[in-house]
Amino acid sequence: xxxxxxxxxxxxxxxxxxxxxxxxxxxxxxxxxxxxxxxxxxxxxxxxxxxxxxxxxxxxxxxxxxxxxxxxxxxxxxxxxxxxxxxxxxxxxxxxxxxxxxxxxxxxxxxxxxxxxxxxxxxxxxxxxxxxxxxxxxxxxxxxxxxxxxxxxxxxxxxxxxxxxxxxxxxxxxxxxxxxxxxxxxxxxxxxxxxxxxxxxxxxxxxxxxxxxxxxxxxxxxxxxxxxxxxxxxxxxxxxxxxxxxxxxxxxxxxxxxxxxxxxxxxxxxxxxxxxxxxxxxxxxxxx
Ligand code: ATR
Numbered sequence: 024x025x026x027x028x029x030x031x032x033x034x035x036x037x038x039x040x041x042x043x044x045x046x047x048x049x050x051x052x053x054x055x056x057x058x059x060x061x062x063x064x065x066x067x068x069x070x071x072x073x074x075x076x077x078x079x080x081x082x083x084x085x086x087x088x089x090x091x092x093x094x095x096x097x098x099x100x101x102x103x104x105x106x107x108x109x110x111x112x113x114x115x116x117x118x119x120x121x122x123x124x125x126x127x128x129x130x131x132x133x134x135x136x137x138x139x140x141x142x143x144x145x146x147x148x149x150x151x152x153x154x155x156x157x158x159x160x161x162x163x164x165x166x167x168x169x170x171x172x173x174x175x176x177x178x179x180x181x182x183x184x185x186x187x188x189x190x191x192x193x194x195x196x197x198x199x200x201x202x203x204x205x206x207x208x209x210x211x212x213x214x215x216x217x218x219x220x221x222x223x224x225x226x227x228x229x230x231x232x233x234x235x236x237x238x239x240x241x242x243x244x245x246x247x248x249x250x251x252x253x254x255x256x257x258x259x260x261x262x263x264x265x266x267x268x269x270x271x272x273x274x275x276x277x278x279x280x281x282x283x284x285x286x287x288x289x290x291x292x293x294x295x296x297x298x299x300x301x302x303x304x305x306x307x308x309x310x311x
Pocket of ligand 1: 150
């Protein structure tokens with residue numbers, strides 16, 4: 024019997040997950056179809072009920088349901104309860120288990136793609152939304168020395184810092200007016216620099232005072248090189264773009280569903296192909 028998995032969100036049409044998860048299942052010879060499950064708020068509970076059926080391996084969850092799904096699940100695994108968000112659901116014999124692979128996916132991408140071990144690093148985290156939360160908890164688990172959180176809305180940074188500190192981290196909410204030379208890792212978790220996000224030509228911080236050895240990571244993956252990463256590269260800093268985090272969060276989800284090791288290179292290729300196809304102008308555009 025063909026098994027099913029998919030991504031639950033609203034909207035999901037632009038998700039790259041169907042492209043790279045589908046490629047991973049095919050590559051591994053697994054009879055699984057991965058679909059985009061556009062789900063209205065009214066349809067969410069019904070979607071979760073059907074996910075308990077024997078045909079369903081599980082799902083990914085994206086905006087705006089990463090928190091909403093939690094009360095609809097049976098158990099939470101990994102750091103998902105602390106983070107307060109679930110991006111992966113696994114159906115085990117009709118019971119639904121929630122996980123959050125976003126933060127662990129980021130840390131895996133740092134280690135495996137940027138060859139950067141965050142243990143002992145002083146981190147500057149830009150942003151205090153859902154993505155920043157997941158990444159911050161995973162960085163604490165990876166034994167960073169400290170995390171400084173800067174956010175446009177300082178109150179949100181303070182809230183996240185106090186949540187993290189109560190879990191044993193050395194965390195501080197900061198303003199961006201001091202030199203950045205104390206940080207070994209700078210991570211943009213805001214949407215600044217994202218194509219179509221309004222602030223696409225902007226940068227979330229001024230890198231001119233960053234330490235020459237710093238690693239600058241961005242979770243934005245369209246464009247692949249954001250203005251922040253371009254500036255970092257021009258300054259000779261090390262960089263990690265956002266696509267690897269997307270792929271590794273998906274790879275960890277794939278491994279939770281199947282128990283098989285995820286074909287990461289195949290997933291990268293499929294995601295890049297999908298991004299390229301999107302960038303190709305349509306016939307109508309070309310005629311103009
Ligand atoms: P996500 O789940 O992707 O993290 P989110 O929870 O909406 O999304 O968080 C978006 C983050 O980007 C927040 O830190 C937000 O700052 P605020 O808390 O002040 O809203 C940040 N952000 C979005 N647009 C921004 C901009 N133009 N300048 C600076 N920060 C911005």
